[in-house]
Amino acid sequence: MKKLIIPFLLLIALVVSGCGNNSTNKTNNTKNEENKSGTITYQSENGPVKVPANPKRVVVLSSFAGNVMALGVHLVGVDSWSKMNPRFADQLKDAQEVSDENLEKIIELNPDLIIALSTVKNVDKLKQIAPTVTFTYGKVDYLTQHLEIGKLLNKEKEAKEWVDDFKKRATEAGNDIKAKIGENSTVSVIENFNKQLYVYGDNWGRGTEILYQAMHLKMPDKVKETALKNGYYAISTEVLPQFAGDYVILSKSQNQDNSFQKTDTYKNLPAVKNHHVFEANMEEFYFNDPLTLDYQLDFFIKHFLGN
Structure with a gap:
């Protein structure tokens, strides 16, 4: 009986394999046909x-x-x-x-x-x-x-090659930055737009994806509490000390009213006093596409590491 069962099982395996190959061939053929038709x-x-x-x-x-x-x-x-x-x-x-x-x-x-x-x-x-x-x-x-x-x-293929390369570069830079500023140093991303200050979470452009997701730098607790879920949070100059980290990435434009930088509240921030505020051009810093991410990564390497 066992002698009969084994060939029977082999036959089933061959049939299933053939069906699988046929399915794969159909998929490949469909893709080939689409490419030939230009779609x-x-x-x-x-x-x-x-x-x-x-x-x-x-x-x-x-x-x-x-x-x-x-x-x-x-x-x-x-x-x-x-x-x-x-x-x-x-x-x-x-x-x-x-x-x-x-x-x-x-x-x-x-x-x-x-x-x-x-x-x-x-x-x-x-x-x-x-x-x-x-x-x-x-x-x-x-x-x-x-x-x-x-x-x-x-x-x-081209997209994956860039992603793999970017992850490697961002991780290496993040390790170097943490080694220089310390594992527990916090970083805030703050923007001034239409006379309103905003702080950002970890997925709203302005370099946040690199700092928090790729480099795993620390976000101030107050920013984490208010901006992480929605991506951003509006604040006033008066409460700025609660949201400003040891390092601040300040996204700004010369076309905006930046008078908040002349206030005592801003001038007395530890990041300001320690020259740990890195100003970025707002119009260049908005997005999180590869061209912008490459620019943001170079910006962080230059300002954090002096390279």
């Missing part, structure tokens, strides 16, 4: 979307312009925040500023792909113009987000 299917958070395998005219209505540019894909239209970033000026000089409310302008650009946040308006109308993929901010971490955009643009 791929991206599994978005809202379901599968057929998009160009090699997009040539991309419109970004959100903070993902740097992700697209880092992967060498041409942008024809971007949001106002990306357009006013000085570090993007050269690459975006020919791109038009667009918004989700100016559909006529987007139509004129004849895009073959539109990328936006899930909060964008007129999604259904945008989908009639070109394949449209939206992302919910913070649904995945900042590095996974770049990998997703890599998949969308059919450049997953």
Whole structure:
């Protein structure tokens, strides 16, 4: 009886293996057929979307312009925040500023792909113009987000290579910084915008992802208590001492009212007295795309380590 069972089991294994191979072959064949037809299917958070395998005219209505540019894909239209970033000026000089409310302008650009946040308006109308993929901010971490955009643009390999390299560089720099400033030193990220001060958690751009997620530097308890959940928290100058860490990354613009820096409250902060306030250009520091992250990492290495 055993002699009969063994060949029978082998036969089943061969059949199952063959089915598995057939399934894999079908998937590969589908991908090959799509690539030949010039499209791929991206599994978005809202379901599968057929998009160009090699997009040539991309419109970004959100903070993902740097992700697209880092992967060498041409942008024809971007949001106002990306357009006013000085570090993007050269690459975006020919791109038009667009918004989700100016559909006529987007139509004129004849895009073959539109990328936006899930909060964008007129999604259904945008989908009639070109394949449209939206992302919910913070649904995945900042590095996974770049990998997703890599998949969308059919450049997953390039995206993964950058992510792996960045994680290595950020970890090494973080170790060096902690060795210099001490494991228990705290770092705050503070921004002045429209006469209002804000402190930031660990996922709201301004270098927070690098400082807190990649380098694991410490956040002041008061910042952790108020800004970690929502990403940011508005504060007044009077309470600034409760939120300022041993080191402060101050995101500011010369076009804003920075008079708070002339107050005694600000001048008496330990970080100010110890020359531990590192000022960054607000317009350059907003995002968490690869181009901005590379710049932010260099900024931190230079200011913390003097390199």
